[in-house]
Amino acid sequence: MKRIIAAAVMASAFVAAPAMADLDLAKKSGCLACHSVDAKVVGPAWKDVAAKYKGKADAKATLVNSIAKGSKGSWTAVTGGVPMPPYSPRVADADIGKLADFILGL
Numbered sequence: 117m118k119r120i121i122a123a124a125v126m127a128s129a130f131v132a133a134p135a136m137a138d139l140d141l142a143k144k145s146g147c148l149a150c151h152s153v154d155a156k157v158v159g160p161a162w163k164d165v166a167a168k169y170k171g172k173a174d175a176k177a178t179l180v181n182s183i184a185k186g187s188k189g190s191w192t193a194v195t196g197g198v199p200m201p202p203y204s205p206r207v208a209d210a211d212i213g214k215l216a217d218f219i220l221g222l
C-alpha cells in the first residue's frame with residue numbers, strides 16, 4: 117500500500133498542470149488503486165497503455181470500451197491475467213472519455 121501511494125504521489129508530481137485535473141479525476145474514480153502513470157500496480161502503467169495504442173485509429177474507442185465495460189486478457193503478460201472491472205455507470209461517460217484522452221496523451 118505504501119508503494120502504491122508513493123507511486124501515485126510521484127506520478128502526480130511529474131505531470132504538467134493541465135493533466136493534473138485528469139489525474140485528479142482518475143483518483144476520484146478509484147483508478148489509482150490499481151494504476152499509476154509510470155509503473156505497473158495491479159493494472160499496466162498508463163504510459164505503456166498509451167504506447168500500445170498510440171497512432172491506432174480506434175485507440176480512443178478501445179480504451180473507452182475497456183474502461184466502461186472492463187477488460188480481460190489484453191495485458192496478461194504484464195498482469196498475470198487479472199481482469200479490470202467495469203466502470204460504467206459508476207463513472208459518467210463524459211468522464212470515461214476524458215480519462216481515455218488523458219491516458220492516450222501520456
Ligand code: HEC
Pocket residue numbers: 142145146147148149150151158159160165178179182183187188189190191192195197198199200201203207215216219
Ligand atoms: C481493480 C483494479 C483496477 C482498477 C480499480 C482499474 N483498473 Fe484499469 N486495468 C486493470 C487491469 C488488471 C488491467 C489489464 C486488463 C487486461 O489484461 O485486459 C487494466 C487495464 C486498463 C486499461 C487498458 C485497457 C486495454 O484495452 O488495453 C485502461 C485504459 C485502464 N485500465 C484504465 C483504467 C481507468 C481509467 C480506471 C478508473 C476508472 C481503471 N483502469 C481502474 C485493473 C484496474
